[in-house]
Amino acid sequence: MTGTTTYDPSGSTSPDLFLSYAREDRDMAQQLAHALGEEGFSVWWDREIRGGSDFTEEIAANLHAARQVIVLWSTTAVASSFVRDESSRARDAGKLLPVRIEAADLPLGFGQLQTLDLIDWDGDREAADFRAVVNEIRRSFGQKVTPLPGGSQWRFRLRKLMWPAILAAAVGLGYVGLQWQNQARAERFFQDGVAAQFAAQANLESARNNYLSALELRPRHARTHYYLGHVYAQLQLLDEARADFDMAVKLGRGLDANQIADARKQLAVLSVPNEPASITRAAEAPSEPPEFEAPAPAAEAPSSEDASTESAIGAISAISPVLRAESFPRLGGLPHLPPDAEMNARIEPLITQMFAPDKQARISATTSLIVDAELASDAAPLAVKAALSIQRDMPGDAADRATAQSGVVNTLVLLRSVSPITLRKHADDVRTLIELARPNGSQTAEIADEVAARLKTAMEQRPVTWIQIANEAQRPLAEQLAQRLRDVGYDAPGVENVGDRSPAARSEIRTQGNSDQALARWEAQVMRKLDLGEPKLTVLRKATPRVDTYEIWFDRELCVKRVVIGCAPVSR
Numbered sequence: 001m002t003g004t005t006t007y008d009p010s011g012s013t014s015p016d017l018f019l020s021y022a023r024e025d026r027d028m029a030q031q032l033a034h035a036l037g038e039e040g041f042s043v044w045w046d047r048e049i050r051g052g053s054d055f056t057e058e059i060a061a062n063l064h065a066a067r068q069v070i071v072l073w074s075t076t077a078v079a080s081s082f083v084r085d086e087s088s089r090a091r092d093a094g095k096l097l098p099v100r101i102e103a104a105d106l107p108l109g110f111g112q113l114q115t116l117d118l119i120d121w122d123g124d125r126e127a128a129d130f131r132a133v134v135n136e137i138r139r140s141f142g143q144k145v146t147p148l149p150g151g152s153q154w155r156f157r158l159r160k161l162m163w164p165a166i167l168a169a170a171v172g173l174g175y176v177g178l179q180w181q182n183q184a185r186a187e188r189f190f191q192d193g194v195a196a197q198f199a200a201q202a203n204l205e206s207a208r209n210n211y212l213s214a215l216e217l218r219p220r221h222a223r224t225h226y227y228l229g230h231v232y233a234q235l236q237l238l239d240e241a242r243a244d245f246d247m248a249v250k251l252g253r254g255l256d257a258n259q260i261a262d263a264r265k266q267l268a269v270l271s272v273p274n275e276p277a278s279i280t281r282a283a284e285a286p287s288e289p290p291e292f293e294a295p296a297p298a299a300e301a302p303s304s305e306d307a308s309t310e311s312a313i314g315a316i317s318a319i320s321p322v323l324r325a326e327s328f329p330r331l332g333g334l335p336h337l338p339p340d341a342e343m344n345a346r347i348e349p350l351i352t353q354m355f356a357p358d359k360q361a362r363i364s365a366t367t368s369l370i371v372d373a374e375l376a377s378d379a380a381p382l383a384v385k386a387a388l389s390i391q392r393d394m395p396g397d398a399a400d401r402a403t404a405q406s407g408v409v410n411t412l413v414l415l416r417s418v419s420p421i422t423l424r425k426h427a428d429d430v431r432t433l434i435e436l437a438r439p440n441g442s443q444t445a446e447i448a449d450e451v452a453a454r455l456k457t458a459m460e461q462r463p464v465t466w467i468q469i470a471n472e473a474q475r476p477l478a479e480q481l482a483q484r485l486r487d488v489g490y491d492a493p494g495v496e497n498v499g500d501r502s503p504a505a506r507s508e509i510r511t512q513g514n515s516d517q518a519l520a521r522w523e524a525q526v527m528r529k530l531d532l533g534e535p536k537l538t539v540l541r542k543a544t545p546r547v548d549t550y551e552i553w554f555d556r557e558l559c560v561k562r563v564v565i566g567c568a569p570v571s572r
Contacts, residue, residue: 013042015044015065015066016042016066016067017042017067018043018063018068018070018086018090019032019033020069020071020072020087020090021045021071021083022074022079022082022083024076024256024257025074025076028072029045030045031123032070032118033045035123035125038125039125044066046059063086063090064089064093067095067140068140069086069096069097070097070099070133071087071096071098071099072099073098073101073104073110073115074100074102075102075104077104078107084107087107088109095140097133097136097140098114098115099116099118099133100116100117101121101253101254102254103119103223103254116129116133118130119254120220120251120253120254121253122251122253134146182217182218185217186217186218187214189211189213189214189217190214190224193206193207193224193227193228194207196210197231198363199406199443200405200409200440200441201405201409201441202413202443203443204234204235204413207228208228208235211224211228221251222248222252222253222255223254225244225247225248226259228244229241229242229243229245229263230363230364230367232244233270233367233370234367234417236370241266241270241367242270245263245266246271249267259360262364266367266371269368270541272541272542275541276538276540278512278513278540278543278545279549334421334424334425334462334463334489335522336425336516337518338378338518339521343375344378346375347378347382348382350365350368350369351365351382353365354369354383354386354414355386355387355390355404355410357403359406362410365410366414369414370413370417373541374539376414376514377418377419377421377515377518379414380415380422383415384426384433386411387407387412387433388432388436391404391433391436392436405440405444408433408437409440409444409447412434412447412448412451413447415433415451415454416447416451418514418516419516419548420454420457420458420547421458421462421463421547421548422516423455423458424455424461425516425518430451431455434455461547462489462491462547463490463516463519463547463548463549463550464493464545464547464549465482465490465491465523465550466492466493466494466549466550466552467481467492467496467551467554468496468497468501468502468553468554469495469496469502469554470497470500470554471559471560473559473567473568473569474554474558475495475497475568476566477530477532477554477558477566477567478495478552478554479495480530480566481526481530481552484526485523485526502553502555503536503556505555505556505557506534506536506555507532507535507552507553507555508535508537508538508551508555509523509550509551509552509553510539510550510551511538511540511549513542513544513545515545515548515550516548519550520537520550523550527552531564532564535552
């Protein structure tokens with residue numbers, strides 16, 4: 001033994017250990033090689049990317065010379081012909097030590113072998129799972145082994161993939177047996193959670209309960225945290241989702257590169273630093289609420305949200321000279337402006353992924369739209385139209401049908417999270433989808449009923465806008481704007497002078513939470529028509545309003561450095 005992590009092939013001695021691994025698991029191989037070197041073993045491991053169809057002479061020579069071969073089983077390793085060939089040679093030579101670093105199904109011919117577990121290992125040489133590997137090596141070399149303490153901090157997990165044999169063997173093995181039973185139970189809870197989450201008839205509550213049960217037994221399992229994060233996000237429990245995505249990224253082991261990237265993406269949206277506090281005052285409903293226009297009949301409604309078709313919906317009735325100057329599209333009784341091409345370019349790939357054959361793509365896209373309030377309201381009508389098209393022409397193939405139904409469920413889950421006004425704007429299409437989707441199964445019907453109940457309430461709600469001014473010279477402009485909003489169906493409770501809390505040089509429209517973005521764009525258009533400048537549009541992602549809520553903040557330069565018609569005299 002050399003006491004180093006690597007073996008020098010130019011030397012006269014043979015390596016103690018040969019590491020077989022997939023190149024995607026290089027970091028884990030390096031970590032293990034270093035730790036084993038610190039234990040006094042000489043380790044040979046291939047640091048180069050392998051190519052071609054045959055082993056190099058050097059690999060073959062060291063594989064043959066090594067006293068023991070450790071194979072690191074992962075999903076990518078199972079798929080690697082190199083790893084399978086190396087493992088087969090070591091098994092036939094009677095010197096193979098299999099170690100799982102992911103919960104992967106082993107290739108045929110390896111399931112009967114005793115397999116150690118480093119799935120949750122973080123590099124700690126004192127961890128029980130690593131000590132178990134060291135003991136197994138020393139046992140095979142005829143060396144003295146170190147007994148594992150029986151305290152709860154030791155988590156030795158010896159696995160075989162023949163489940164009945166494992167469970168039978170665990171009985172009567174004391175602490176080690178109990179640990180293995182817990183790991184087996186955790187895995188069953190995890191798999192049940194995955195089945196519930198990704199079924200065509202998805203049951204998010206069942207998935208959540210199973211994942212939580214799994215984490216009670218296996219709290220450092222990255223994949224459980226990752227999938228639970230998605231479940232929490234789709235249930236609109238965003239703080240919980242953020243915590244589990246964060247834990248998944250910190251643990252890492254067991255997640256592939258795409259899953260880690262996805263978890264980081266969700267965290268970036270959910271973790272908003274230094275976000276302004278939202279206004280939470282309650283608005284009093286007007287004594288005589290305005291009458292809303294009914295949505296256009298389904299047969300006459302446009303097929304998309306693009307500007308060319310929106311003009312067919314009609315214009316606002318006479319309200320003021322400023323607003324009569326341009327026809328604003330109306331849908332669901334409220335004026336709005338559709339998204340631009342840039343926003344549609346961000347949304348459309350996610351809509352496609354919601355209906356993709358790959359279940360991981362479906363769940364990631366759905367969660368991305370739910371947690372990103374800037375996208376949700378504009379994505380909802382596109383998702384509904386896609387779901388309607390698929391629902392009306394459901395595939396006959398069983399697998400394709402399950403994928404299609406899952407996409408429809410994803411759409412209903414998205415509708416469960418969008419704002420009342422978003423639902424109200426697209427009420428006809430939403431009602432049609434609900435009726436078509438209900439027969440798909442009890443779980444789909446349950447979510448459809450939730451959306452239907454939200455839609456019924458939404459038809460009686462109207463958006464709220466709070467207006468903040470920086471000085472009293474701005475009050476006449478703010479009152480004029482508030483009246484414009486009331487004329488088209490908003491609640492505009494009043495105007496508040498917030499002084500220096502206002503933005504310095506540019507007015508701002510802050511959209512609270514998932515409130516409809518098209519209404520915020522229309523408010524910005526009205527401000528431009530009133531010569532109030534080009535407001536900045538901001539989303540307060542942490543806000544959770546019960547109705548669509550907006551904040552208009554006049555900047556401090558308006559009526560001071562930038563005087564417009566309607567400003568009151570500035571007091572000196």
